[in-house]
Amino acid sequence: MTQICILTAAPDYFEDLGPARATYQRLLGDDIAFRHWTYPGDLAEYELVLPLLVWGYQRDSGQWFAFLDQLEEQQINLANPVSVLRWNSDKSYLLALEKAGIAIVPTVISEALSPDDIAEAAQKFATDQLVVKPPISGGADGTFRLGLGEPLPESIAGREMLIQPFQPAIAQEGEYSLFYFAGIFSHAILKRPAKGDFRVQEFLGGSESGTDCPAGAQELAEQARRAAEQTLGTETLLYARVDMLRDPEGQFRLMELELIEPSLFFDHAADQGALFASSVEAG
Template identity: 40%
Template structure:
């Protein structure tokens, strides 16, 4: 029988303990529909020795939430899995580069529109002041390039003091007002095919759209411009992907821009998928048959 491993968080990381088991339950039900046996296993058990994963026909890193808190260990794991030639999907090389949001700069170089971004090796008050002057924006977002779930993300107004700045590499962007009014839209692709889309809005007064901060999620039909941008992003990545979540928002002139291309551990929002995960199951089955 086909054996699939689903990589899960470090057991010592309690930050997502109330959420990820629900996602695992949905994924397991979908994957078992392919006739496979599904086994969850912490990714942190396989960072230096890949032998514990060698027997699996497919390894899905789709619930490795929290990897950003131990990024060096994550990169070591990706190198270990690559060297072992494990059937990881998305590939371990993709898992490595996608874990640092500096990839957005490379996509921008290929013509993908992203919000104006200032890249920093370590944000200072002087650099923040320069970003306000450069962008003319009254509000900026500051966040680490290695982050997830709004980890250490700051929303700062002109004149605010920089307190609890992210350590190390970071990005500074104008705050998009549309996040509060229209939210962010995620387009899900399985095996390169569009599956469904979800709009995510923050609660009034907040800017964080994540569910743990009260984000409101609704299934939507993306417009032609959003779909075209998502396809442009996938073409710019130009690597085989079992799954991808393309997060978009509108800039201050109403054009769609890429916020993130989530290729590691995205929530697929299968509870908002009209097909109940059938597209993901079909993509997994095709991957196994290949």
């Protein structure tokens, strides 16, 4: 087995990384190393570095981007590559994918969020229910559902934010996630929020279950993954999670393309992650 290092969250991150670490040890061997991305030490000794557990990087984006620059300068063998991580760190990549022909959840960017921006987006999207989130975000940090006329939360007022129409399917059906390793489809899950919420993260009460891919889901996932590879001029991504849901007309639309530190939900994979392990070994 190639000598591997997995980068993890900072020591004070609130979620327990223990179960995820144990899963990666099961798949990749007990001798894999784990280093905090905030002070990783010398990574040149490793044949492959995977940023699979850098949860919370968005909380210090300046340090995160400086770290990516350092990895690039040192020519660390990182999967996915630094260019991919840098691009995927800012969710404005959705607009680049839209230009490439990918059906995304409609999105506009406000450089400094104001009530006027909310009103304009509501008119543009023909809805009075919107979702706003920071371009650099994760784990639903800074993400709010706002009705037209509601006061802006102080934490996001005046900040650069993405604005999207609220998608009722998130509560009615759920959000699909499809997983690819070295370009090969592995498995899919359906995530649902807690009653009365719209966020699907487990620590917020969300739940997930294994599922078959409904018609159209895999086609959108593969189109989005390939469009990202073509946009970035990179080889096949080692791992990718594609999040999507149906719009009110029933069309699947891309919510996010997770290429940095996605939870991979191997418990719902028929092979329990064997395809991922073999892809890492081959890569």
